[in-house]
Amino acid sequence: MNRFRDRVETIREMMRSRGWDAVVLTGNDPHSSEYSAPRWHQVEWVSGYTGEGDLLITDDHAGLWTDTRYFIQAERQLEGTGIELHKTRVQGQVLIPEWLSKHFYGYDEVVIAVDGLGISATSVIEIREAVGRDRTAIANVPDLLSPLWLDRPDIPCTPIITLGTETVGWSRIQKITWLRRWLNENDCDAILLTALDEIAWMLNVRGQDVAYNPVVMSYLLITPDTAQWFVRKGPVPEDDHETEDSFYELISDGVNIQDYSDVGMALAGMVDDDYIRRLFVDPATLNYDLYGILRENTLQDNVKTGKSPVAQRKAVKNEVEIAGMKEAHLEDGLAMERFLYWLERMVEAGEPLNEYECSVKLHGFRAGIEGFRGESFETISAYGPNAALPHYVTPKEGSAEIYANGLYLCDSGGQYLFGTTDITRTVPLGPCTPLEKEDYTLILKGHIALAKVVFPKGTAGCQLDVLAREPLWNTKRNFGHGTGHGVGFYLNVHEGPQDIRQNFNRQPLLPGMITSDEPGIYREGRHGVRHENLVLCVDAGENEFGRWLRFETLTLCHFDTSVIVRELLDDQEVKWLNEYNERVFRTLSPRLPSDIASWLRKKTLPI
């Protein structure tokens, strides 16, 4: 019998013995991070499914909820588990709260168990509202799976470093002062930061607690005269001087270091002592366990909820951060061009080569850069039909062989001490079909439309998204993911609050924000195309119609022109492309070996 089917059954036994009607499990850590350390891969442990998604188990149903990006992967991985796939971000979707509400229609009482550490307050509140506040009892069981999951990993605890103002521009004292002013203006006297990237940004610290995301598992509580960082469990190992030095630096800046597990008690105590009159929290990243502690120990009026002010402030990069990001893109571009040159040589020579070897090679080029700290996410190295999976995971063993025809897609990025990159290139490796060429060109057309738009101050990403899609829509093609996500500064490669997608996110794009521009197309069993650069929002002057903004492309790596269907691009688009490729050549070639530089010269000739 399927191992995962067993695990679902074991959970059902637990449910029966405790009187629970449903269990909701997520892959979230206690901070609602987009990606979590292995300890919180709860959905994967139960189901074997390795993508993003939430799990719901009742007496007679087990379901996994995930979005368009993961449908194919989920169907494959859930086979034989008895767990049903529920599709989200599609027309007629039924999300977990609504599903529960329908399933338990007519029940007098419903007990829904959650691991309060692994689910946000917002998610639980939504469930309770949907099922009915009066008849829903939430059983909060921290570390719910631990009794069953015997080899469950520990809370991560990796070395910590600090970044200086020469790198990040703003010192932690400046940031804390800014946040205290914000508290004052917003009639609050404390804020609990729970999002890991917000805390790393505030304190100018970085760790490696989550793969690819250089964050430190912690909470940060700021009041008008204290800053308490709840972090790591044990003492610093003797040979970890960086962490020790980091703590000294923080302490000398007035940051009080406390144990990660003490945050709940500290909060309860502070409220009891009337120390906190009004505490601000962001329920989207506050876990339900801490939310419960606050609810039990405070009056409604003592807690103010809302979007954390740190998110937007962090997303608007300052001049020092922007300079670092440009440097990162220059270095990253050199690595990419070396890689693409190597790839072409290998393919031309008919050397045996698979997807995984490509990702290893690319890693090697990046690893040679001073200040490289690892990838910013798991490299997607995908050939042919595999590229039709937008979030393909390249397997170490048995990845696809690459041949001298069709399209190879590589989506990758680096973390550097001075910035973060994220780039996708789709590379023709030889003869391509007319459809591959058309898709390649139309996606580039969409990419360019967004890259060169000028827009009024106040415009939100969702009001621009269609520009990248319209060239596709006109021939009835489309893609099921967003066009752009925010990118952190040597931080998470996905960050808010801005994005560029078909949603109704009102957050305006502000000068200093960095987002991706990555339209794509995915044809199951055939091929996939995505063209991705990072773009910086910059001022474009003022006139009688108001103030204007535009994007400046940060990514430096040529687009292959050999499969472009020229007549699908207009003159403005060709001009943009030629200028971009020329800029890539001029910027990178002085730092490339002469054979790669002359290859790049040919690759970037105007069309």
Add this chain to the structure above:
Amino acid sequence: MNRFRDRVETIREMMRSRGWDAVVLTGNDPHSSEYSAPRWHQVEWVSGYTGEGDLLITDDHAGLWTDTRYFIQAERQLEGTGIELHKTRVQGQVLIPEWLSKHFYGYDEVVIAVDGLGISATSVIEIREAVGRDRTAIANVPDLLSPLWLDRPDIPCTPIITLGTETVGWSRIQKITWLRRWLNENDCDAILLTALDEIAWMLNVRGQDVAYNPVVMSYLLITPDTAQWFVRKGPVPEDDHETEDSFYELISDGVNIQDYSDVGMALAGMVDDDYIRRLFVDPATLNYDLYGILRENTLQDNVKTGKSPVAQRKAVKNEVEIAGMKEAHLEDGLAMERFLYWLERMVEAGEPLNEYECSVKLHGFRAGIEGFRGESFETISAYGPNAALPHYVTPKEGSAEIYANGLYLCDSGGQYLFGTTDITRTVPLGPCTPLEKEDYTLILKGHIALAKVVFPKGTAGCQLDVLAREPLWNTKRNFGHGTGHGVGFYLNVHEGPQDIRQNFNRQPLLPGMITSDEPGIYREGRHGVRHENLVLCVDAGENEFGRWLRFETLTLCHFDTSVIVRELLDDQEVKWLNEYNERVFRTLSPRLPSDIASWLRKKTLPI
């Protein structure tokens, strides 16, 4: 002293004697209609300002709140009144609720007076929430201004007609049956319809109670076995056979006719009698006076609020309505072409001519069409700098003279028994400046981009709006109004729930919905350009990427090509334009006199 300054002072006296801290006045009728009969031109009576907007008076401040469309007009009309203009739909806007909240910061109690008949429940709730529910007392004074406004007009009471299924497709019995099914599905047993166009649509009746909007002042209460129409005050005049026949027809269809003023008593009584278990109302068009009656007489659970289901159902036109709209656009197009031909002859001949005479002439051409019931809004006939006012009102006396140079803008529409039209043409009358030509071409470029887009099912108007703006944005030009509004079937020329504008309206565009496509540009003191057609949303098939929709242009009237800057349009846009003009010629010329037909042939030759 300024007459309007006096009126504000008189209101302040009333405020002092009654203990009110503020008075909020709108130009709304008791149904929150976009346009109201003269009885409810309260803002105009107090301030002299004739556009849309709301008025707020306190002890030491009088302010008018209105949006970008009316800034120039409001500044002009408010001069000397002591009333300050508050700008809305601009960055950093402070709307009335927020302004009140700031103004009365620190007050223990605030009494805000409203005319409950002339303001929606939603607006009052917003004010109370912003100022603080506990400390805000709303003084509801129906007909608040009547004691001061001695010659205040009566509630309108115009003849009523009915429309048959050969015109509207769906009988009133079918519509009532559909709404009863909706009530059942939504766990309600009564719905009070308050929006006048929804009522007219439901009962297939039309009146002339509001200028340009063929509605009847009334309320409609539907339960599983009754339909009560609360309408007009007096008996039907002897010679008004149409109204008498209409009432007979409605009664024979099971509609109970009651007096307009009895709706409140009826509601209170029904609820008292436990007759209504759950009543559905839309608070956006329910006035605060009726809301108060419901609140006093019902438990919270007895009233369910939400968006009226009739709005979306009405917006999706059926086949009979679509056929009627096409007929209306054919007839209206013939009138427009006759007018444009006449205009060109007049200007060429150097005949003295002013804006108002043009609108009278255009009216004459439309009035010759069988089934014409009047304009669908007040014609904007604007020459030169006057066209820079997007909502210019052409004065009867002293309108601008028209000469053989520059641009003339005419925005007009007709109400026909079989449909409603709304069209704007900007016409070069002779030599134009390079800027006029560029603006003319870029606005057309934006118009075409929207007209020819193909988009996935589920797309909302706000996700398409940028297509009409991008050609402008690229040269840092913009316009401050929406790109498209819904249009009724022989009903209001503005209707929801869909629109195409820079908002976050989630309503998807559905096949059968009709909207305008009308980008524009306005250069104060110089010129204005707007190109407007109505477009019908239609199905465009299905493929592996899902279901697709597109627009079909309904309006039939050529675009002048003489001032187009060819190089600003791409081949696809020129193709669209040539095909559109050719379609206009082929459709209209067989029904035009030969001199106009051959003129139109020349006007529509491909560029």
